[in-house]
Amino acid sequence: MDLNVIKQKLFRLYLAWICRPYRVKKHLKSSLPAGRKPAPVNRRRIRAAALQLEFKLVKNPLDYVDEMHRQVAKAAAKGTQVVVFPEYNSLPLLGLLPGSGELEERAQKSAEGEKDTGNGIDLEVLLPDLFRYMSPVVQPLVHALFSSLAEAYGLYIMAGSHTLTENGDLVNRAYLYDPSGKLKGAQDKVNLLPRETTWNIKRGSTFSVFKTPLGNLGLPVCMDATYYETFRALELAGADIALLPIADPQEYNFWLALRGIWPRVQESPLYGIKGALVGNMAGFIFTGRAGIFAPLELTPAGDGVLDEVEPCDREAMAVADLDLEALHALRADHPWRDQNLALYRRYFPEIYGSQI
Amino acid sequence: MRVSAISLAEINLENLSRYRADLSGLLDTLSPDLAVLPAYSALALGLGTGAFMPGPDFGATFYIYSADNEGWNDIFLDLHADLAREKGLYLAAGTTVERKGNSYYHTAYCFDPAGELCCRQRQTHLSQIEREYDFSRGEVLDIFELEGPGGKPYRAGLIVGNDARHPEVGRILALRGADLVLHSGALEAGPNCWAQAAGMWSQVQQNQFFAVEAQLCGRMEGLPFEAASAVLAPCEITPGKSGYLARGYPQTPAVTAGLDEEARQEIKNNYPVLELLNRGAFSDLVNFYNDPEEDRETERMYGFKRY
Numbered sequence: 001m002d003l004n005v006i007k008q009k010l011f012r013l014y015l016a017w018i019c020r021p022y023r024v025k026k027h028l029k030s031s032l033p034a035g036r037k038p039a040p041v042n043r044r045r046i047r048a049a050a051l052q053l054e055f056k057l058v059k060n061p062l063d064y065v066d067e068m069h070r071q072v073a074k075a076a077a078k079g080t081q082v083v084v085f086p087e088y089n090s091l092p093l094l095g096l097l098p099g100s101g102e103l104e105e106r107a108q109k110s111a112e113g114e115k116d117t118g119n120g121i122d123l124e125v126l127l128p129d130l131f132r133y134m135s136p137v138v139q140p141l142v143h144a145l146f147s148s149l150a151e152a153y154g155l156y157i158m159a160g161s162h163t164l165t166e167n168g169d170l171v172n173r174a175y176l177y178d179p180s181g182k183l184k185g186a187q188d189k190v191n192l193l194p195r196e197t198t199w200n201i202k203r204g205s206t207f208s209v210f211k212t213p214l215g216n217l218g219l220p221v222c223m224d225a226t227y228y229e230t231f232r233a234l235e236l237a238g239a240d241i242a243l244l245p246i247a248d249p250q251e252y253n254f255w256l257a258l259r260g261i262w263p264r265v266q267e268s269p270l271y272g273i274k275g276a277l278v279g280n281m282a283g284f285i286f287t288g289r290a291g292i293f294a295p296l297e298l299t300p301a302g303d304g305v306l307d308e309v310e311p312c313d314r315e316a317m318a319v320a321d322l323d324l325e326a327l328h329a330l331r332a333d334h335p336w337r338d339q340n341l342a343l344y345r346r347y348f349p350e351i352y353g354s355q356i
Numbered sequence: 357m358r359v360s361a362i363s364l365a366e367i368n369l370e371n372l373s374r375y376r377a378d379l380s381g382l383l384d385t386l387s388p389d390l391a392v393l394p395a396y397s398a399l400a401l402g403l404g405t406g407a408f409m410p411g412p413d414f415g416a417t418f419y420i421y422s423a424d425n426e427g428w429n430d431i432f433l434d435l436h437a438d439l440a441r442e443k444g445l446y447l448a449a450g451t452t453v454e455r456k457g458n459s460y461y462h463t464a465y466c467f468d469p470a471g472e473l474c475c476r477q478r479q480t481h482l483s484q485i486e487r488e489y490d491f492s493r494g495e496v497l498d499i500f501e502l503e504g505p506g507g508k509p510y511r512a513g514l515i516v517g518n519d520a521r522h523p524e525v526g527r528i529l530a531l532r533g534a535d536l537v538l539h540s541g542a543l544e545a546g547p548n549c550w551a552q553a554a555g556m557w558s559q560v561q562q563n564q565f566f567a568v569e570a571q572l573c574g575r576m577e578g579l580p581f582e583a584a585s586a587v588l589a590p591c592e593i594t595p596g597k598s599g600y601l602a603r604g605y606p607q608t609p610a611v612t613a614g615l616d617e618e619a620r621q622e623i624k625n626n627y628p629v630l631e632l633l634n635r636g637a638f639s640d641l642v643n644f645y646n647d648p649e650e651d652r653e654t655e656r657m658y659g660f661k662r663y
Contacts (some may be wrong), residue, residue, distance in 0.1 A: 061534070088514055183659070186657055190634050190635075190637045191632060191633060191634050193632075194627065194628070194632065197632070203634050203637070204634075204637065205634075205636070206637055206640065223632070226562060226629060226632075227561060227562060228523035228524075228527065229633070232523075232641065233640060234469050236641070253591075253596075253597045255591050255593055255596070255597050255598045256597055259558075259561045259562070259591065262554075263553070263557075263558035263561075263562075266521075266554035267521070267523050296550050297553065302547055302550060303550050304550055304554070335381070335483060335484050336483040336484065336518055337481075337521075338482050338483070338487070338518070338522065339480040339481075340480050340481055340493045340524075342495040343480050343493070343494075343495050343496075343497070343528075344642075344645040345645060345646060346495065346496070347497070347532075348641055348642045348645060349530075350472070351527070351528065351531045351635065352635050352636075352639050352642050353639055353642045
């Protein structure tokens with residue numbers, strides 16, 4: 001066997017050891033509250049938090065654990081019942097790999113506006129291999145961490161999405177944990193960015209809806225919110241709230257950022273909660289504004305926004321109350337919505353059925 | 357191709373000759389290859405010229421108009437066909453109520469530079485109030501070919517009134533090849549900018565076509581209409597990445613812009629939104645809308661029959 005392969009396997013064993021669930025839980029034990037009971041559910045007032053996290057590589061997995069804990073504690077202190085993390089939420093764990101210092105250096109140069117010389121390493125090419133290598137390490141850590149946090153704080157936590165392997169395929173998968181700490185559901189990203197198609201990420205094939213006392217929840221991932229079909233499919237499957245993790249790899253622009261969850265909750269009346277990853281990573285610049293969105297008719301200013309963080313490049317949190325009764329009342333007596341079966345039956349088999 | 361969206365603000369609606377002269381003068385000033393008028397254009401002109409007597413409110417007026425407007429439709433459509441021929445442009449004349457047997461449709465018409473009808477489009481999704489007026493839904497979305505400057509072909513469709521808020525319409529047109537959509541709209545005066553962004557702006561961004569959005573500016577039987585007319589394109593090829601090539605205020609008589617098809621094709625190649633759509637994942641939509649059992653559920657949830 002090639003010496004490098006042996007080294008890689010040994011190093012992964014080391015990573016698995018330092019990221020093991022027992023270590024995560026033991027570390028959290030001293031700092032977690034003792035099993036907070038979930039707040040009673042009032043369907044007229046579901047309090048939600050959308051987190052905006054700033055990307056930072058970690059050298060120690062327990063630093064990542066502490067950071068995620070800090071975020072949940074911050075949301076819990078606001079009385080929230082559901083918390084939404086960003087896409088690619090375990091990316092900071094790449095800092096555990098040898099050579100990650102170089103990634104940080106490149107991020108720093110990029111933040112200071114210096115041209116990235118690349119130094120012979122094309123991260124775009126490397127990343128899929130790094131995801132594959134880290135997946136067996138990341139997955140148990142993520143489950144142990146977010147399960148413990150959800151149970152301790154009595155919250156629903158959408159843990160963001162994570163790039164993992166399943167049966168040899170890479171998937172971009174979002175996880176939802178319930179207040180008992182159980183994994184309530186998972187959703188693979190269905191519509192991919194061009195970059196993700198070159199990484200050979202396997203697309204999800206359908207959207208799931210998870211029934212909870214807080215309403216029926218869907219977990220579309222980032223690019224899924226580019227298309228009206230995603231939210232229409234969720235709505236028709238009974239969803240009330242879409243929990244959307246994003247990591248938008250471009251300079252912030254109000255209009256470009258508007259092309260996601262905001263129009264989608266106007267087209268298909270749902271509440272939408274967007275968690276965003278921001279910051280620099282080896283030349284990638286992620287921007288966004290985490291927020292909580294609703295149909296125009298259900299927002300005080302008539303602008304479709306219940307709360308949205310101000311900065312597009314720093315840590316922040318949006319918090320708002322959702323009224324499921326008002327959402328259902330709007331759907332039942334909507335001023336302009338309609339369906340046209342004859343039209344859909346004429347064209348949909350051609351446009352959606354051909355690739356079944 | 358140079359396109360204009362006309363709101364009918366500052367156009368005389370009280371006299372047919374003056375209307376024609378005003379519109380003709382505006383078209384001469386703007387010099388577009390294609391112009392779009394807003395929704396309710398025939399009704400506004402019919403009321404303004406006294407061809408119809410108004411009812412006690414807008415709803416009643418609309419009802420009276422719908423019941424007996426065939427003769428007026430001929431006058432209205434002939435006038436715009438004539439204008440299109442005279443100016444040598446494509447003219448989407450806005451909308452009127454079309455009667456077919458016992459069914460009424462909210463319908464838009466477009467004439468080519470020879471004055472021939474090149475597209476007639478019935479509104480396919482009705483608002484609550486339009487359902488109360490007993491309107492019927494169109495069941496077909498037509499695409500027609502426009503010849504731009506230098507003979508460059510564009511495939512186009514018309515989006516009528518409330519269809520702007522139904523993304524199925526834009527998606528069907530885009531996936532069947534539309535490069536450009538012409539929207540005739542009329543929104544009751546108020547803070548409409550967000551409703552408009554949720555309408556045509558959103559349809560343009562998720563389909564990467566051009567749109568010419570003409571919104572009615574005027575008052576009919578106590579009901580004011582006001583919204584911003586605009587020419588829209590994918591964000592990446594517009595100033596400030598706003599998605600607007602041109603955008604007026606609610607009282608602006610017209611907005612005009614040039615469409616750069618090469619730039620649109622370039623962004624479609626760099627970021628192929630429609631190619632990236634995982635269409636197979638939405639086959640459930642086909643199944644849902646073909647399932648009669650879902651009818652009762654829809655009526656329960658939304659308070660209207662699906663058909």
